[in-house]
Structure formats: C-alpha cells, structure tokens
Amino acid sequence: MSKFTEMETLRKEIEAKTRKLQEMEQENFDVNGIWEFTTELDCEGRRSRHLGRYEGNLYDGIKLHGSQCYYSLRCKRVGFLSSINSKPRKKSVCFSIEDNSIKLFDKQDQLEKLKLSVPDGHNLKESNQFGCITLEWEK
Template identity: 85%
Template structure:
C-alpha cells in the first residue's frame, strides 16, 4: 500500500467519523462544554452584552453569570470539552486579605485566620506571590 492510498483511506475514515459525531451531537445534549453567556441591554433585546465565557457544566455557568443578566441569559455553546479537559483538575487562585483583623501581607496570619472556614474539598497554602496565599480546589 502506497503512502497516498493510506492517506486517502485515512481521509475517508475521518469524514465518516466526523459525520457520525455530528449526528450524535445533534441527537444528544451534553451540559458540559464551552459556553458563551450574553444578556440583552434593553427591553427590546436589540442590543446585547457579552458577560463571559465558561468552560464546564452549563448550570455552573448559569449560576456564575445569572446575577448579571437583564431579563435573561443567552447560553451559546462555542465548543466541546475534550475527554482530557472533562476530568477534574486542580484550580487555584492567589489572593490576599485586607482586613483589620489580619496583619497586612502576613501569609501565616492569613492562613491561621482562614483555615477554620475553608470549604470541603478546598485547601489553603502559602503562595509564591508577595503577601498572598493560594486557594486550591478541584473543578
């Protein structure tokens, strides 16, 4: 078998699998994906405002952007999550607290005061950013 005939065979397989995937996507709704959220800016709905893009479960995106909508949210799928991306993955955010009860930029004081209120499935640790700590969780 020549390289060219093997390439042609691969093209046919890709076309067939692409067609089958499109049929499956049309028949089955997957709440996990890449979503873009918009809302109307006026009561006639002539203008809209982009609220943001969310990768994950549709319902989580609705909860995230729901407080920013005018009358309603428009949820548009702009992509699908790959199997690799749909597995839980660690997320983290570095932050610092400005409050009278916490010494300014003191990582250990922030950790000490916040450790009693960390939600289940979340962890706090020191950050490499000045005066910051890191919140980690699986998403």
C-alpha cells in the same frame, strides 16, 4: 502500504468520523459543554453585556450568572467537553486579602486567619506571587 497511502486512508477516516460526529451533535443535546453567557443591557435588547464563560453543566452556569441578567440570559455553546479529559483536575487561584483584621500582604497572617474556614476539598498554601496565597481544589 506506503506511508502516503496510510496517511490518505487516515484522512478519509477522520473526515468520515467528523461528519458522523457533527450529525450526532445536531440530533442530540448535551447539557455539558463550554458556554458563554450574555444578557441585554436595555429593554429594547439592542445592546448586550458579556457575563462570562463557564465549563460544565449548563444549569450550573445558569445559576452562576442568573443574578446578573437584565431580562434573560443568552446561553451560547462555544465548545464541547471531552470525556477523555473529564477526570478531576486540580484548579488553583492566587489571591490576597485586604481587610482590617489581616496584615496587608502578610502570607502567614492570611493563611492563619483563613485556615479554619476552608471548605472541604479545598486547600490553602503559600503562593510564589507577592503577598498572595493559593486556594487549590479538585474540579
């Protein structure tokens, strides 16, 4: 079998599997996905406001954005989560604290004051960003 014949065979297999996947997605609702949340801005519903994007369980996204809605939330699937990539992955955010009890942009002071209140499964460390520390967690 030549490389070109093999490539054509693979294309046909991919097209067939893509059609099958689309049929299955239309027949079966998966609450896990990538969701965008919007709400109306006025009582007529003529304008809307984008509230954010959420990756994960639809119900968790609804709870996250529920307090920001006017009358109701609009939940739109914009993607699917791959079970191949569903293993826990590390997430992190660099941030700084502005508060009277913490010296401005002092990484060590921020770490010292926050270390006692770090939730389980989370870690604080110095960041390479000016005046910031990093919060890491498993998702």
